[in-house]
Amino acid sequence: MQAVEIKNLSFVYSKGTPNEKLALDNINLSIEEGSFVALIGATGSGKSTLIQHLNGLIKPQDKKQSSVIVGGKNAADKKTLKTLRFEVGMVFQYPEYQLFADTVEKDVAFGPKNMKLPADEVSRRVKRALETVGLDYNEFAERSPFDLSGGEKRRVAIAGVIAMEPKILVLDEPVAGLDPAGRAELLALIKTLQKEVSPTVILVSHNMDDVAALADRVVALKDGRIVADGAPRDVFSHRGLIMDIGLDLPTAARIVDKLEKKGITLSKRIITMAELKDALLSIFKKRAKKRGNNMGYAQINAVTDGDKNADKNVEERDEASLVDEKAKGDESSPVSDEKAEGDGAKDENDSGSAGGGEDV
Amino acid sequence: MFKDVAFGQYYPANSAVHKLDSRIKLILTLVYIIGIFFVKSYFGFMLTAALLIIIIIAAKLPMASVLRSVRGILLLVVLTSIINLFMIKDGDVLVQWKIFVITKNGVHTTIKMVLRLVLLISGASLLALTTTPVELADGLESLMRPLSLIKVPVRDIAMIMSIALRFIPTLFDETNKIVSAQKARGASLDTGNIFARIKALIPVLIPLFVSSFRRADELAFAMDARCYNATDKRTKMKKPKIKFSDVLAAFVVLSFFTVILLERYYFPSVGINIDAMIFGGLL
Ligand SMILES: Nc1ncnc2c1ncn2[C@@H]1O[C@H](COP(=O)(O)OP(=O)(O)OP(=O)(O)O)[C@@H](O)[C@H]1O
Ligand SMILES: [Mg+2]
Numbered sequence: 001m002q003a004v005e006i007k008n009l010s011f012v013y014s015k016g017t018p019n020e021k022l023a024l025d026n027i028n029l030s031i032e033e034g035s036f037v038a039l040i041g042a043t044g045s046g047k048s049t050l051i052q053h054l055n056g057l058i059k060p061q062d063k064k065q066s067s068v069i070v071g072g073k074n075a076a077d078k079k080t081l082k083t084l085r086f087e088v089g090m091v092f093q094y095p096e097y098q099l100f101a102d103t104v105e106k107d108v109a110f111g112p113k114n115m116k117l118p119a120d121e122v123s124r125r126v127k128r129a130l131e132t133v134g135l136d137y138n139e140f141a142e143r144s145p146f147d148l149s150g151g152e153k154r155r156v157a158i159a160g161v162i163a164m165e166p167k168i169l170v171l172d173e174p175v176a177g178l179d180p181a182g183r184a185e186l187l188a189l190i191k192t193l194q195k196e197v198s199p200t201v202i203l204v205s206h207n208m209d210d211v212a213a214l215a216d217r218v219v220a221l222k223d224g225r226i227v228a229d230g231a232p233r234d235v236f237s238h239r240g241l242i243m244d245i246g247l248d249l250p251t252a253a254r255i256v257d258k259l260e261k262k263g264i265t266l267s268k269r270i271i272t273m274a275e276l277k278d279a280l281l282s283i284f285k286k287r288a289k290k291r292g293n294n295m296g297y298a299q300i301n302a303v304t305d306g307d308k309n310a311d312k313n314v315e316e317r318d319e320a321s322l323v324d325e326k327a328k329g330d331e332s333s334p335v336s337d338e339k340a341e342g343d344g345a346k347d348e349n350d351s352g353s354a355g356g357g358e359d360v
Numbered sequence: 361m362f363k364d365v366a367f368g369q370y371y372p373a374n375s376a377v378h379k380l381d382s383r384i385k386l387i388l389t390l391v392y393i394i395g396i397f398f399v400k401s402y403f404g405f406m407l408t409a410a411l412l413i414i415i416i417i418a419a420k421l422p423m424a425s426v427l428r429s430v431r432g433i434l435l436l437v438v439l440t441s442i443i444n445l446f447m448i449k450d451g452d453v454l455v456q457w458k459i460f461v462i463t464k465n466g467v468h469t470t471i472k473m474v475l476r477l478v479l480l481i482s483g484a485s486l487l488a489l490t491t492t493p494v495e496l497a498d499g500l501e502s503l504m505r506p507l508s509l510i511k512v513p514v515r516d517i518a519m520i521m522s523i524a525l526r527f528i529p530t531l532f533d534e535t536n537k538i539v540s541a542q543k544a545r546g547a548s549l550d551t552g553n554i555f556a557r558i559k560a561l562i563p564v565l566i567p568l569f570v571s572s573f574r575r576a577d578e579l580a581f582a583m584d585a586r587c588y589n590a591t592d593k594r595t596k597m598k599k600p601k602i603k604f605s606d607v608l609a610a611f612v613v614l615s616f617f618t619v620i621l622l623e624r625y626y627f628p629s630v631g632i633n634i635d636a637m638i639f640g641g642l643l
Contacts, residue, residue: 082548090544101563114547161544164545
């Protein structure tokens with residue numbers, strides 16, 4: 001079942017004036033139910049314009065040619081518009097600026113109340129939403145949203161959207177302006193939300209590390225056109241294309257490129273820090289074995305420190321898939337490996353500093 | 361990011377008229393408007409229209425952009441012409457039906473009035489079409505400067521004006537964003553009776569006020585941090601200079617004004633003769 005089906009969608013801002021701007025140029029996009037799609041692209045590439053079509057905030061300009069079908073409903077259909085908006089939860093950039101009520105509870109209840117749900121159901125959802133975003137109901141319900149910290153405000157705003165329990169969750173740069181800890185927590189939260197509330201997630205992000213860690217599909221926009229679409233590993237392995245779009249690579253991939261210049265060739269399909277670590281360890285190990293140097297082996301084990309699994313990971317993974325470019329390595333691909341993803345999230349902070357060091 | 365939201369009427373183009381000094385443009389527009397009230401003959405109106413067309417061409421504006429501003433006063437024009445047409449009772453009677461009388465005089469007065477209004481609005485809209493609001497505010501400040509002699513805080517007024525202008529697009533953007541966000545949560549802003557609608561505005565107005573105050577606060581701090589009002593005299597980064605094109609523009613418009621005055625007060629026969637020559641028996 002397709003959660004989203006967009007056909008031949010184009011959109012022009014300020015049509016017929018000198019400021020006319022083609023923001024979307026013949027977009028065709030289907031999104032499978034249950035997938036986590038990252039939408040990437042330089043600023044002004046049309047990401048926000050595209051997602052606002054998903055709940056009818058923007059209607060297709062050319063009604064004959066283009067169609068936007070979301071959850072089986074035509075987004076241009078006035079009759080189902082309200083229902084559509086409840087099914088597509090949309091978290092805008094800086095959502096905390098939309099808070100308005102005098103208590104957190106009332107603000108979060110705004111959506112469910114608009115859905116005309118019975119009172120007890122509204123309060124159940126408010127409680128659940130607040131707990132899901134990690135805010136204690138008893139502590140926060142009666143507080144004014146304007147007295148909260150930035151990160152708390154953002155959580156309340158997101159709770160206000162997920163309280164509608166939408167089937168599709170759309171987030172426009174949800175972590176912009178948060179501190180590293182807040183970002184990591186929020187990203188983990190989004191993953192939880194996908195499991196518990198909204199099976200389909202569309203995430204607009206400028207942070208390629210987040211994209212690499214979370215998404216199972218990446219759609220890249222440039223000047224309103226889709227220029228890349230596929231698994232993060234595949235999209236990021238096309239280095240030229242990523243440069244052309246004006247985007248960054250995940251930190252791990254950037255390190256791979258720098259290492260290549262120094263003569264250490266790793267797979268271009270490495271996108272998370274965990275994979276990078278494993279690939280490097282496997283090289284070290286190989287070299288150590290070759291030299292028959294037990295010291296080296298001991299050092300490697302020292303590097304992995306308490307992480308006993310890392311060693312096992314190295315053994316388990318087809319070494320070639322990470323070290324050798326040409327390996328197809330789909331089954332052995334670390335994405336399917338739950339452990340690797342967990343490591344990726346944990347290594348978030350490391351990756352930041354490693355990237356910084358590399359850039360010098 | 362500052363999106364170039366088209367607000368007001370400004371029509372961006374790279375033309376000499378756009379680049380004229382805004383003070384000159386303000387004064388010349390005033391001269392033009394006064395000039396129109398002295399026009400009496402069809403000849404004079406043709407002259408005015410010719411001037412207008414020359415300016416429009418020089419400014420690289422599409423005719424439609426000027427006509428659009430005329431459309432705004434269409435109703436006014438139609439109403440006043442109907443009243444004029446039937447109220448003026450002197451002169452030769454052309455049509456009479458019961459109490460409704462249309463005289464030759466009435467027809468001429470009406471046509472001239474319509475021409476006057478249309479030319480007036482077109483001329484004034486040329487100013488707005490070719491000058492950004494910020495330039496206009498600067499120009500006004502400069503022209504109001506003498507008022508500071510009688511303790512009018514011209515500088516502050518100008519600052520308030522330009523800040524307000526600067527923030528109109530921002531506010532616009534912000535409103536759109538908040539409306540979108542609340543609509544996404546199922547707010548209905550355009551249904552229901554008047555009370556329902558006012559109530560529906562609360563989720564938009566409160567965040568808008570909150571963010572406006574926050575912005576105002578931040579701006580005030582930022583200005584203070586950069587010593588706004590620490591000295592009596594602030595200098596300007598862009599000192600406007602009168603260019604050759606400004607002088608030329610002034611010459612053209614002032615010549616027009618002189619011709620109109622001459623035609624009206626010293627050589628009224630010229631206009632009458634030319635009118636007769638062109639329209640012949642129609643008059
Ligand atoms: N309300 C508007 N009026 C006119 N032009 C607009 C408007 N909104 C967006 N645009 C233009 O449309 C293009 C696409 O904008 P959009 O907001 O979709 O980009 P984006 O990919 O979301 O960028 P960002 O990463 O900066 O959020 C941009 O060039 C922008 O200037
Ligand atoms: Mg955007």
